[in-house]
Amino acid sequence: MLQATPVKLKADSVKLNYYNDRTKRDLSVLDGIDFSVNEGELVSIVGPSGCGKSTFLAAVDGLIAIDGGRILIDEREVTKPGPDRGLVFQQDSLFPWRTVQRNVAYGLEIQKVLSKEEITARARKFVELVGLAGFEDSYPRELSGGMRQRVNIARALAVDPELLLLDEPFAALDAQTRELMQFELLRILDRAQKTGVFITHQIDEAIFLSNRVVVFSARPAKVKEIVEIDLPKERTLDLKHTPRFMEIFRHIWRLIEEESARMGLLRVH
Amino acid sequence: MTSVTEEREIPRPRKSEFAVYEFLVRHENALLGGFTMIVALLLWEAVVRLDLVNPLFTSSPSRIIATGYAMFADGSIYPHLAISGLELVVGYGLAIIVGVPLGILMGWHRRFNAAFDPIISALYATPRIALLPLIMIWFGIGLGSKFAIIFLSAVFPILINTTAGVQTVERDYIKVARSFGANDRQMFLTVAFPAAVPFLLTGLRLGLGHALIGIVVGEMYSAQAGVGYLISVAGATFQTDRVMFGIILIAAAGVILTNILRMIERRFDRWRPDNKL
Missing domain, CATH: 1.20.5 (Single alpha-helices involved in coiled-coils or other helix-helix interfaces)
Structure with a gap:
């Protein structure tokens, strides 16, 4: 850390409860999440299933209100969705009645900052950036899963957010497409110069994409460990087979295994 | 080369x-x-x-054509067509004007739905023909009662399909719109309405069929003109050629109008996830 990179996102002991209709009690989902993401970084969050990763991301986007602590973006507290964040949803959140071009233009149309011509031009630019030039007038159902996720990413990027939030964007893709999309994401983020928070179930995906991996504990989630990924910056497929990669993988896997076991014990209780 | x-x-x-x-x-x-x-x-x-x-009972294609030709030639069919056409335009038009906005409100606002659903379900379950005597008492035997019966026939399929369309909007689409900061108006115009359009069109098509039934039933019950009236009077006087011709007119109107709506629906097939209903 020779030069201090500005902190883009800071989670400061974030707490969040869900009201459970059946038990009539509040269920603690997030129990003091603390970590920060520096500008230009891609940080992944992994953790046992159901630990509250997606809930945390929705809170960062401002879709869910938190019950304690603070979420800061550029030192401003998050209270509602805003143009400084772009959320990439899981598959099939594209509007089926809009073409690729108009899906990508959606956020800009809502914001009403740019003129019609500017919106068209800007949307076209991002369709090209994600490698879908020529598909502007196709509808989502006419595209493959991988192509749809490219549109999804382009839609989030088009509003020029400072922070890109990706909620398991590749979960529904087949293994091959998934690996391709991982490279694509790195390329796109690099070209667009964005900071990103990435949620995934795949440990290798998290390591491959990220500067750091935040491991969440079982619910109620805390940060169990933050793993620095000290791999070469140039990411290649071979990287996934290096001893160091494997070592990190095993380390994170053990952390998650511990947590999953703990959750299993809780269930028996 | x-x-x-x-x-x-x-x-x-x-x-x-x-x-x-x-x-x-x-x-x-x-x-x-x-x-x-x-x-x-x-x-x-x-x-x-x-x-x-006996052609007195069955008529025949050539007789029907001759009767139809004669009625067009001497102009006696036009008043009937004009009356039935007017009834359809007003009755069905009212059903759209009321059914679509009400359906959207009921689909979008849970409380609105809770308030209106019992009345609408009860009316929908009632055969509208059973209401005819009441409608005649209220609106007379003129055009008013026909507008009313056609409206009542057509409004429910339109209303119920529109409601279903808005209600089944995927939660994710609403989340996306919220994430981009859409306000209520934008949410409605960019998510709820477009998602409901295919359902709405299906409702319009079903409503049209019901409206045509309404015309015939209303005019047969009591009227002074109209295609249904023509059928009813001709039937009572054993003019089977005229009965058949009247039926053909109604059927033709149904086929043509339904096909126009189907053509409009087909424009949405390109993005519709499935073409059922």
Whole structure:
């Protein structure tokens, strides 16, 4: 850390409860999440299933209100969705009645900052950036899963957010497409110069994409460990087979295994 | 270069050789349907001509055509068409004006739905024909009662389909819109409405069928003019040719209008996830 990179996102002991209709009690989902993401970084969050990763991301986007602590973006507290964040949803959140071009233009149309011509031009630019030039007038159902996720990413990027939030964007893709999309994401983020928070179930995906991996504990989630990924910056497929990669993988896997076991014990209780 | 042209000339059959065959293949369904229809009409005509049945009861295609032609020629059909057309436009138009906005409100606002659903379900379950005596008392035997019965026939399919369309909007779409900071108006215009359009069109198509039934039933019950009235009076006086002609007019209107709506619906097929309903 020779030069201090500005902190883009800071989670400061974030707490969040869900009201459970059946038990009539509040269920603690997030129990003091603390970590920060520096500008230009891609940080992944992994953790046992159901630990509250997606809930945390929705809170960062401002879709869910938190019950304690603070979420800061550029030192401003998050209270509602805003143009400084772009959320990439899981598959099939594209509007089926809009073409690729108009899906990508959606956020800009809502914001009403740019003129019609500017919106068209800007949307076209991002369709090209994600490698879908020529598909502007196709509808989502006419595209493959991988192509749809490219549109999804382009839609989030088009509003020029400072922070890109990706909620398991590749979960529904087949293994091959998934690996391709991982490279694509790195390329796109690099070209667009964005900071990103990435949620995934795949440990290798998290390591491959990220500067750091935040491991969440079982619910109620805390940060169990933050793993620095000290791999070469140039990411290649071979990287996934290096001893160091494997070592990190095993380390994170053990952390998650511990947590999953703990959750299993809780269930028996 | 020459070899290419030579090769190209060898086995290519001329287009005309296949033209007839291609035409038959392409229009197979229409041709088969049309063929059956023509055979049936010819049989009908034949049994009448051969005196196997009494045309007083069955009429015959040629008689129906002659009657229809005569009614158009002397202009006696036009008042009936005008009246029934007016009834359809007003009754069905009112059903759209009321059904679509109310359906959208009921689909979008849970409380609104809770408030109106019992009344609407009860009215929908009631055969509208049972209401005719009341409607006649309230609106008289003139156009008013016809507008009312057609409106009541058509409004429920439109309303219920529109409600379903808005209600089944995927939660994720709403989340996306919220994430981009859409306000309520934008949410409605960019998510709820477009998602409901295919359902709405299906409702319009179903409503149209019900509206046509409303015309006939209303006019047969009591009226002074209209295609349904024509059918009813002709039936009472054993003019089967006129009855048949009236039925054909109603059926033709149904087929043409339904097909127009279907054409509009088809424009949405390109993005519709599935084409059921």
